[in-house]
Amino acid sequence: MSDLPPADTCALAHWIPLAASRPAMSPAWHRWVGSRDSLTLRLTEAGAPRPFRVRLLDQRLGTPRRDEARALGIAPGQRAWLREVALCLGEHPWVVARSVAPLSGLPEHELAHLGERSLGSWLFRQPGLERGEIEVTSAPAGFHAATGPWGRRSVFRRGDFRVLVQEWFLDAMADDLGLPSR
């Protein structure tokens, strides 16, 4: 993946509230980008009978990008749990996702062995889970070569555990589902 820009190229990715993206976003995409329940479940249903699969690209402790640290309210340079995946239907990545969780409050024993099981299927089983506002970008993911119309992010909270989940919807998903370009 040497032709990718360095991760920090997207350090100042421009995120706007979901409502502010409405004029540029088709109703069909808004149903995906604005959905607040499990994306894993939605993709599994929309992609059937193709099998849904999480492909783990990277999972490690590292330094979040500046826009990620800001979204989580942590100091720049503070280390966090990072996870990058491709959510695939059959052979095609439809969504790439990057999740960032501060180490304080991290249930590391539960997340360390997630592997290729979906973070969403774990998250949505957590009692008292809260989800913050969805923000939207048209900047690329920065860690994967595939491009697409929209990225979104939101912070999930349960007690003192927080995770910023960022998901980029890819052109392959638009093609397979016959969705508009934006």
Ligand SMILES: C=C(O[C@@H]1C=C(C(=O)O)C=C[C@H]1O)C(=O)O
């Ligand atoms: C947050 C969800 O989980 C999905 C699964 C992810 C993973 O396994 O790392 C990451 C982002 C999500 O798209 C969801 O299903 O809504």
